[in-house]
Ligand SMILES: [Fe+2]
């Protein structure tokens with residue numbers, strides 16, 4: 001089974017490019033399922049229901065989130081019935097902490113975790129949360145989107161859970177790392193990267209970000225409107241011989 005997993009989609013204008021990219025990558029790699037991180041779709045933070053529906057129309061099977069899961073509060077009204085997984089180490093009863101996807105008589109469990117390094121959100125330990133979930137999950141495959149800043153935390157998570165979960169993909173930094181590997185049958189990458197403006201600062205308009213850095217004034221940021229969209233993610237092969245291939249293209 002081959003899964004295309006796309007990194008954080010930033011802004012509404014990226015959705016059109018994502019739709020196009022999914023068609024291209026599906027044809028090129030023979031993809032069975034498409035997963036995406038959608039924490040930045042709606043105005044750069046969160047996911048409105050109408051954008052969720054657009055992703056479903058594109059054939060996206062599963063959606064993971066991150067620190068911006070609840071940035072658009074309407075998600076609380078629809079997430080329970082949606083194919084969305086929220087970070088399991090957040091202390092909330094809203095949404096699913098494990099999302100089960102059925103495909104060809106096999107079950108995939110998707111888990112989303114938030115890293116604690118550089119985070120000011122009160123979070124349970126992602127490692128201990130995964131220990132707990134492993135006792136509950138009943139699935140053929142377990143895929144984890146570890147959403148965090150620190151490369152060390154994500155790499156340590158790989159070595160702790162290699163052989164116990166099938167995939168660990170990182171998200172949140174919006175910058176793809178070149179360390180995709182398979183270790184003890186677990187497919188891994190520290191960060192999948194993003195789907196957002198090519199000439200941008202991790203998806204945002206550079207001018208606004210420069211202004212914030214130069215002045216220290218908390219000026220509002222704006223999602224990049226660059227017409228070139230960087231599409232990044234990975235193709236994961238869950239066949240007998242496991243594989244993970246980086247995807248990085250401009251649309
Ligand atoms: Fe993000």
Ligand SMILES: [Fe+2]
Pocket residue numbers: 039066067068147171172
């Ligand atoms: Fe994030």
